Amino acid sequence: FDDRDGKIWQNGQLVPWRDAKVHVLTHGLHYASCVFEGERVYGGNIFKMTEHHQRLQTSAEILGFKLPYSVAELDEAAREVVQANNITDGYVRPVAWRGSEMMGVSAQNNSINVAIAAWEWPAYFSPEARLKGIRMTVSPWRRPAPDTAPTKSKAAGLYMICTLSKHQAEGKGYNDALMLDYRGRIAEATGANVFLVQDGVIHTPTPDCFLDGITRRTVIQLAREKGYEIVERPIMPEELAKTQEVFLTGTAVEVTPVAEIDDYRFTPGEITKQLLTGYDELVRRPATAAASAA
Ligand code: PMP
Secondary structure (H helix, E strand, C coil): CCCCCCEEEECCEEEEHHHCCCCCCCHHHHHCCEEECCEEEECCEECCHHHHHHHHHHHHHHCCCCCCCCHHHHHHHHHHHHHHCCCCCEEEEEEEEECCCCCCCCCCCCCEEEEEEEEECCCCCCHHHHCCCEEEEEEEEEECCCCCCCCCCCEHHHHHHHHHHHHHHHHCCCCEEEEEECCCCEEEECCCEEEEEECCEEEECCCCCCCCCHHHHHHHHHHHHCCCCEEECCCCHHHHHHCCEEEEEECCCEEEEEEEECCEECCCCHHHHHHHHHHHHHHHCCHHHHHHHC
16 A cells, blocks of 8 residues: 555655655554544545544543644645545545654653545445445454553554454454453444444444444434434343344444344344435535534
8 A cells, every 4th residue: 555656644744655654663563652543535525524633632642642733733734635635535544653763662752743644435335235234243352441441542552453353254254343342242343333223223332442433423413313212321242132223333334234243134224224325415515514514
């Protein structure tokens, strides 16, 4: 992914894509002092851009470092990089990390670096194709407790178990993994939040040890606007037996129906369909209309 044309914003300036490099002794690489974001561009506009940059700032603060750019400056930089790469429908990846000035666990005086990349990423699948649903398996890895890891931060280190889970699921022929938390409750997928529909009511796990996704909050609001009852509560995996519909939410996956979780089968129904198309409509609304609806 590093050998291509384009521009990446790095520490305040646009640099050629191939030159956006870090040193091998970067603290972020060795000790995971790194946080990131994932954003989507629809029709040239970044959806919920400011929320993402606020979360990047909070994620860094949770890891004990302060970004050298304000949220407004990050907004401007992201707009600049989207424009510079001529992106209409795409993905934006801001990342912030401690630099390479000192090598060791302690890195109090290391520089804080920020980069923002963006690339074209159109929607490949029609709503009809997406409604077939994906296949998932429960991961042997669990989301850690909030006093074991900084679970509210979108920290690179927390993705170690996501990649392990995802690779294991893919190795068994599944699309993604469902991760339980340290108590054995349903938590989330490897890059998305999860919702269950039981007898017309939507349920989603309380986000007390995993990311309370921006898409998750958007879809909760959308569901309420459509008149659905939605309950945030602890959910044990045994409840999948009395669940009719399951779907994931996330910036990348948007609203993605789930057809299988191991031996359980689900049929994406009216609620999933309504939220999938409702979300598609919302993200493509002009920025001002989407903002006033939010
Ligand atoms: N959980 C994890 C582990 C994720 O990586 C993501 C994607 N950022 C989400 C949930 C969903 O978050 P969002 O809706 O803000 O993209």
